[in-house]
Amino acid sequence: MMMALRSSLFPVTVLAAACALAACTVGPDYRGAPAVAPEAASAASFVRTPAAGIAATRAPGQWWLALNDPQLNALIAAALAHNPDLRAAQARLREARAQLQQQRADQAPKVSASAAAVRMRSPDLSSFASQGQSGPDDGSGSQSSSASSGRGPLQLYTAGFDASWEIDLFGGTRRAVEAANAEADAVDADLADAQVSLTAEVAQAYIDLRDQQQRLALAQRSAELQQQMLALTQQRRAGGTAAEVDVERLTTQVENTRSTFSPLEAQVAGSLDQLAVLTGKPPGALDAELSALQPLPLLPASVAVGDPATLLAQRPDIRAAERRLASSNAQIGEHVADFLPKLTLYGDLGFTAADPGHLLRKNNFSWLGVPYLQWNVLDFGRTLGAVRGAEASRDEADARYTKAVLAALQDANGSLSRYGHQREHLVTLQRVQASAERSATLMRQRYRAGASSLVDLLDTQRVEFSAQQDVVAGQAELLKDFVSLQKSLGLGWRSPSES
Numbered sequence: 001m002m003m004a005l006r007s008s009l010f011p012v013t014v015l016a017a018a019c020a021l022a023a024c025t026v027g028p029d030y031r032g033a034p035a036v037a038p039e040a041a042s043a044a045s046f047v048r049t050p051a052a053g054i055a056a057t058r059a060p061g062q063w064w065l066a067l068n069d070p071q072l073n074a075l076i077a078a079a080l081a082h083n084p085d086l087r088a089a090q091a092r093l094r095e096a097r098a099q100l101q102q103q104r105a106d107q108a109p110k111v112s113a114s115a116a117a118v119r120m121r122s123p124d125l126s127s128f129a130s131q132g133q134s135g136p137d138d139g140s141g142s143q144s145s146s147a148s149s150g151r152g153p154l155q156l157y158t159a160g161f162d163a164s165w166e167i168d169l170f171g172g173t174r175r176a177v178e179a180a181n182a183e184a185d186a187v188d189a190d191l192a193d194a195q196v197s198l199t200a201e202v203a204q205a206y207i208d209l210r211d212q213q214q215r216l217a218l219a220q221r222s223a224e225l226q227q228q229m230l231a232l233t234q235q236r237r238a239g240g241t242a243a244e245v246d247v248e249r250l251t252t253q254v255e256n257t258r259s260t261f262s263p264l265e266a267q268v269a270g271s272l273d274q275l276a277v278l279t280g281k282p283p284g285a286l287d288a289e290l291s292a293l294q295p296l297p298l299l300p301a302s303v304a305v306g307d308p309a310t311l312l313a314q315r316p317d318i319r320a321a322e323r324r325l326a327s328s329n330a331q332i333g334e335h336v337a338d339f340l341p342k343l344t345l346y347g348d349l350g351f352t353a354a355d356p357g358h359l360l361r362k363n364n365f366s367w368l369g370v371p372y373l374q375w376n377v378l379d380f381g382r383t384l385g386a387v388r389g390a391e392a393s394r395d396e397a398d399a400r401y402t403k404a405v406l407a408a409l410q411d412a413n414g415s416l417s418r419y420g421h422q423r424e425h426l427v428t429l430q431r432v433q434a435s436a437e438r439s440a441t442l443m444r445q446r447y448r449a450g451a452s453s454l455v456d457l458l459d460t461q462r463v464e465f466s467a468q469q470d471v472v473a474g475q476a477e478l479l480k481d482f483v484s485l486q487k488s489l490g491l492g493w494r495s496p497s498e499s
Contacts, residue, residue: 025171026340027333030178033322034398036405041308048413049305050420059304061493063486064203067297067479071290072206075279079202080195082280089194096180096187103180107173109165109345117356118156157359160350160366167345172337175330182327189320192493196316199492202278203483209271210296211476215469216264217293222465223257229461230254233454246454253458257465296475299482303419305489311412312405315490321404325397332394335386341375408488415488419481426474429467436460436467 040047045056060066064076080086168174230250236242272290273283312318348368353359376383443460446452486492 024169025174025333026336027171027175028329030326030329033325033401036402037409040409041312041405043308045307046305046413046416048417050416050423053302053420053423054416055302055304056307057304058306058310059486059489059491061491063491064199066300069297071294072203072297075206075275076199076202078279079198083198083278084280086194086198089191093184093187093191096184100177100180100184103177107168107177109163111161111163113161115159116157119153121153155354156352157354157356158350158352159359160348163347165345167343169343170337170340172334175333175337179327179330179334182323182330186320186323186327189316189323192316193320195493196487196490198278200483200487202275204480205271205274205278207296207476207479207483209268209275209290210294211472212264212267212271213293214296214472216261216268218468218472219257219260219264223254226250226254226257226461242454249454249458296479299479303482303485305416305485308409311408311489315408316493318404318408321397321401325394325401328390328394328397332387332390335383335390338376338383338386341373344372344374346370346372411488415481415485419478419485422474422478422481426471426478429471429474433467433471436464440464
């Protein structure tokens with residue numbers, strides 16, 4: 001009786017001990033990312049913040065709305081919905097989450113059901129022995145009755161359930177789940193980073209398009225004015241008040257201006273195609289929608305940039321680097337668990353009978369329970385090598401995180417510096433343009449009155465045209481610096497709930 005009681009308590013004792021050990025998790029616990037440049041990260045403002053045009057308030061996520069350009073808003077919305085690169089990043093996120101689901105499922109038992117119906121006929125071995133002792137054939141073609149006899153078919157029916165469960169004694173499976181969970185978070189941050197890059201790329205391509213269209217329109221207007229001057233000079237030559245050389249000089253200027261049309265038109269076509277592809281459409285699909293001349297978007301009077309702490313919290317590439325550091329840290333424990341024993345519980349419940357109608361009878365029921373302990377005692381350093389490799393991967397992820405933080409601070413400060421200096425540069429260009437326009441107006445009046453030469457007029461027109469082109473290019477460059485600033489702040493992504 002005592003032996004039977006001990007035998008019945010053994011599986012319970014094994015399971016209780018396994019559950020107690022399962023509370024143990026080997027490997028280093030993740031304590032968070034290391035502090036990188038703490039003084040710069042906790043500062044109230046960025047080092048390169050311009051003196052004007054910048055606010056320390058938190059920047060909005062959908063920064064492009066501040067430009068008040070409906071076409072730009074529509075293009076970014078279309079790109080976020082249909083861009084192929086973004087769809088690929090979304091697929092990678094689904095894959096990472098599926099892998100996480102698989103790792104979590106490894107913590108649960110594996111149960112399978114099976115059923116089989118076997119029908120088999122075996123040869124009668126006694127007939128082979130009798131054939132060696134039988135007499136000669138009597139001519140009737142008949143053999144002895146023992147040679148023609150055989151055994152009937154064997155029938156067997158079985159159904160049951162098999163189960164196995166590897167007890168996570170030392171937390172190796174839990175560490176694998178932890179690593180997969182962190183990796184899924186990192187891929188989620190990669191998707192956000194792809195959104196940041198995409199919104200910035202669409203905005204810069206759109207600004208390039210409007211800049212090219214503006215400069216093309218400016219060149220066309222300049223060519224029209226120069227053509228009018230050429231016609232006037234040709235009339236004066238016919239009247240004997242202008243020389244042939246003046247006509248040739250004006251003709252050269254007109255042709256030089258017209259020579260800029262084709263390169264600008266090619267750039268416009270390239271920008272249209274780039275925007276089409278970014279929004280998931282074939283080249284040429286946006287020509288009708290965007291070919292009409294439109295002004296450059298208008299910058300807000302003040303740009304919100306927040307502070308370094310906000311930057312480090314919202315930049316997706318930093319979050320991705322931190323999550324990969326957590327994942328690599330968990331993988332150390334996953335490999336450390338291979339040093340220790342593994343306990344697997346096997347079980348089988350089933351019915352077996354020769355008649356399907358009797359399959360579920362009580363006396364045909366069978367069960368089996370096996371606790372199986374396995375310990376890879378001697379592996380000649382394989383596990384140790386895997387642990388050291390995981391530790392090296394963790395150290396690499398740590399260094400990559402440090403680099404991501406430093407690069408983010410550099411990117412934000414550099415973008416702020418470029419934006420501030422370009423803003424000042426544009427003010428200077430606008431003053432140059434105003435002066436050139438006044439000078440050209442006065443020189444045209446003097447030329448018509450015969451008080452100045454054609455050479456002086458052509459020179460002032462060249463300066464005026466160059467100043468106008470510089471202002472348009474400066475405005476576009478300032479807008480692109482604004483976009484780069486928003487990208488450096490990690491803005492432009494949205495959570496799945498906002499999608």
